[in-house]
Amino acid sequence: MAFNADTSEVLHSWFRSGDAYTGNGATPFLQELLSHLPKDKTVTVRADSGFFDEKTLEYLGTIGHHYLIKVKLKGLKGLLFEQEWQKIADHHGWESTVFIHKCGSWDKPRQFVAVRKLIEEKEENFLFEGVSKVYEYFCYVTDLERISPWEVHKTYGKRATCETWIEECKSQMGASKIRTSDFIANSILFQCAILAYNLLKWMAMLAGHGMEHWEVKTIRRWLILKAAKLVHSGRQLFLKIQSTFLKQKQWCIWREMIERIEFNHNRYEVT
Numbered sequence: 001m002a003f004n005a006d007t008s009e010v011l012h013s014w015f016r017s018g019d020a021y022t023g024n025g026a027t028p029f030l031q032e033l034l035s036h037l038p039k040d041k042t043v044t045v046r047a048d049s050g051f052f053d054e055k056t057l058e059y060l061g062t063i064g065h066h067y068l069i070k071v072k073l074k075g076l077k078g079l080l081f082e083q084e085w086q087k088i089a090d091h092h093g094w095e096s097t098v099f100i101h102k103c104g105s106w107d108k109p110r111q112f113v114a115v116r117k118l119i120e121e122k123e124e125n126f127l128f129e130g131v132s133k134v135y136e137y138f139c140y141v142t143d144l145e146r147i148s149p150w151e152v153h154k155t156y157g158k159r160a161t162c163e164t165w166i167e168e169c170k171s172q173m174g175a176s177k178i179r180t181s182d183f184i185a186n187s188i189l190f191q192c193a194i195l196a197y198n199l200l201k202w203m204a205m206l207a208g209h210g211m212e213h214w215e216v217k218t219i220r221r222w223l224i225l226k227a228a229k230l231v232h233s234g235r236q237l238f239l240k241i242q243s244t245f246l247k248q249k250q251w252c253i254w255r256e257m258i259e260r261i262e263f264n265h266n267r268y269e270v271t
Contacts, residue, residue: 001166002033005046005158007212008165009201010194011036015187022050027059034065044068044144046159052141054106061143068156071112071139080114080137088150093118095135096149113152114139172216173197206261207254222247223254 002012012033014025030045037043044066045051052072060067073080085095095116102109116135140152147155170176175193178186200219205212211219228241245251 001162001169002029003162003165005161007201007205008161009198010165010169013191013194015190017183023053026051026053027055030056030059034063042066046156048159054103057110057141058107066143068140068142068144068152070156071114071141073137073139076139077137080116080139083114085116088115091150094150096153098149110141111143112139112141113149115149115153168215168217169194169197172220203254203258207250207257211250211254223251 001010004011014029042064045060046068049070049072051069057067083097083099085097088094088096097114099112100109101112116137118133119136120134122132138153140156142152173193173196175190179189180186200216204214204219226241228239231238231240
């Protein structure tokens with residue numbers, strides 16, 4: 001799944017088999033995603049270690065987009081241990097390093113940025129002198145320039161918000177529920193859940209007034225789940241709702257905003 005970091009809307013998603021390897025199809029996924037962007041727009045792709053692949057990095061560099069991708073540490077901890085580490089000012093126990101490295105099968109070296117946090121100091125036994133230090137490592141491959149290692153680490157850390165959005169899609173929109181034994185049918189249902197999620201996000205963004213930051217369950221609880229009665233009178237159906245209710249102001253703002261939307265071919269306009 002790919003999200004717009006500014007709006008939390010889902011830009012692209014694939015429904016895959018549960019036994020699919022994390023990195024399978026990473027580059028084609030990005031190709032589909034980025035093909036929808038305007039040709040003159042440059043973005044930074046912030047992705048987890050499933051996208052740590054030379055083909056992906058080469059593709060992003062070729063089309064002019066930037067990348068900040070977490071590195072798979074398997075086989076690289078020894079390399080990190082050998083680097084020259086510098087203390088990070090105002091962050092006790094944290095150190096950073098920047099180095100150029102070419103992984104085994106790569107055609108060229110790339111810039112790696114790493115930070116580490118001191119977790120524990122252990123005293124050696126009587127056969128050795130001194131104290132051994134235990135660190136937690138964070139490593140990234142990136143082409144971002146004029147940004148410190150700490151800023152790189154914090155910028156990637158904002159990707160954690162995606163986990164909240166993923167959980168929102170899975171739990172609050174039912175995107176993770178397997179309803180049939182047919183893969184294609186489940187894929188279609190998954191995309192329907194994604195569309196429903198985006199529709200709510202778009203309506204909340206149009207309404208504004210802080211509603212764009214509401215989660216799906218909040219929108220559903222305050223603006224959709226209303227006590228009402230459907231009655232038939234004069235050959236017509238009427239929905240009777242209480243004249244006053246909680247979050248009524250936000251509901252009216254949302255309704256009025258939606259009523260003002262005019263759709264024109266491939267774009268919408270708010271009159």
